[in-house]
Amino acid sequence: MDHSLFSKPRDIFLDIVNPRDYVQIDSVSQMYQNLKTSVQKPLKMILLYGKPGTGKSMLLHKLHHDLSKHQKVFMIDIPIIDEGDFLRVLAQKIYSYVNREAITLTNFLELASAVNFTQAPIVLLDEAQLYSTALMEKIRLISDARALKFVITLHKTDDEDIIAKEHFQTRIWESIELKNASADELKVYIQKKLLKANCFDVANMFNDKNIRLISKLTKGNYREANKLMFSLFTLYTWYEENHPSKIKYNALNTKYIEMAALHTGLLHA
Numbered sequence: 001m002d003h004s005l006f007s008k009p010r011d012i013f014l015d016i017v018n019p020r021d022y023v024q025i026d027s028v029s030q031m032y033q034n035l036k037t038s039v040q041k042p043l044k045m046i047l048l049y050g051k052p053g054t055g056k057s058m059l060l061h062k063l064h065h066d067l068s069k070h071q072k073v074f075m076i077d078i079p080i081i082d083e084g085d086f087l088r089v090l091a092q093k094i095y096s097y098v099n100r101e102a103i104t105l106t107n108f109l110e111l112a113s114a115v116n117f118t119q120a121p122i123v124l125l126d127e128a129q130l131y132s133t134a135l136m137e138k139i140r141l142i143s144d145a146r147a148l149k150f151v152i153t154l155h156k157t158d159d160e161d162i163i164a165k166e167h168f169q170t171r172i173w174e175s176i177e178l179k180n181a182s183a184d185e186l187k188v189y190i191q192k193k194l195l196k197a198n199c200f201d202v203a204n205m206f207n208d209k210n211i212r213l214i215s216k217l218t219k220g221n222y223r224e225a226n227k228l229m230f231s232l233f234t235l236y237t238w239y240e241e242n243h244p245s246k247i248k249y250n251a252l253n254t255k256y257i258e259m260a261a262l263h264t265g266l267l268h269a
């Protein structure tokens with residue numbers, strides 16, 4: 001049995017994407033409301049882009065979770081990079097058309113025109129930087145035909161500017177950039193995660209100095225923050241079991257935050 005005060009906070013910072021764990025951060029919630037409005041407008045395709053760990057998959061999962069209560073929505077979270085397979089899976093999920101063979105774009109558009117949805121079904125594609133230009137072009141044609149509405153996410157790295165690629169440059173895209181959290185937002189993120197899990201005592205241990213350090217170390221990246229928090233609470237769990245006298249419960253120990261940062265590779269000795 002694990003009775004540690006710190007094992008629960010540790011586990012809530014596992015890097016998992018589940019819409020039930022979504023916490024509201026002002027700028028993100030604003031973006032999310034805009035996204036929900038945009039999704040209901042015809043034609044335009046929506047692009048969510050940002051560096052890894054800025055919350056793109058989380059927002060997409062949240063959208064999927066909320067929309068699926070009222071309309072037909074389908075998510076492909078692991079890219080299907082083969083074109084024929086991609087269309088076959090979509091045809092099956094959206095039009096209940098079962099076929100073991102790959103299907104062509106013409107077949108697909110025929111299927112689409114035979115079905116009458118009051119609203120175009122919404123398709124969510126995560127990690128769309130992995131799709132080929134040729135497949136992105138087909139996705140655009142399907143969108144143009146108003147058969148489906150697409151929302152895609154793209155990793156934008158420093159060395160490769162994917163959105164500069166031709167197929168993302170046209171006016172058919174509405175793009176939304178996700179960014180790392182500011183120190184204030186990171187504070188809200190960490191506090192809300194802890195409070196949601198009823199970890200009140202641990203939430204109270206964070207002071208502004210702690211937050212500034214965590215923000216500096218992680219640059220406000222949600223994934224890096226998760227890793228750091230996981231590592232920090234692993235450390236606290238260990239001390240609690242082995243050297244409880246080393247733990248002060250009124251504030252986080254800066255040294256432990258730095259040790260956790262070393263462990264996760266955010267700091268180099």
Ligand SMILES: Nc1ncnc2c1ncn2[C@@H]1O[C@H](COP(=O)(O)OP(=O)(O)O)[C@@H](O)[C@H]1O
Nearest residue numbers: 015016021022023052053054055056057058222
């Ligand atoms: N608004 C949020 N609420 C709760 N957790 C979030 C939020 N935004 C990001 N996260 C968490 O941060 C981590 C990184 O987010 P993720 O969506 O996987 O980033 P990306 O897809 O941009 O790489 C995930 O574990 C996710 O659960």
Ligand SMILES: [Mg+2]
Nearest residue numbers: 056057058126
């Ligand atoms: Mg992702």
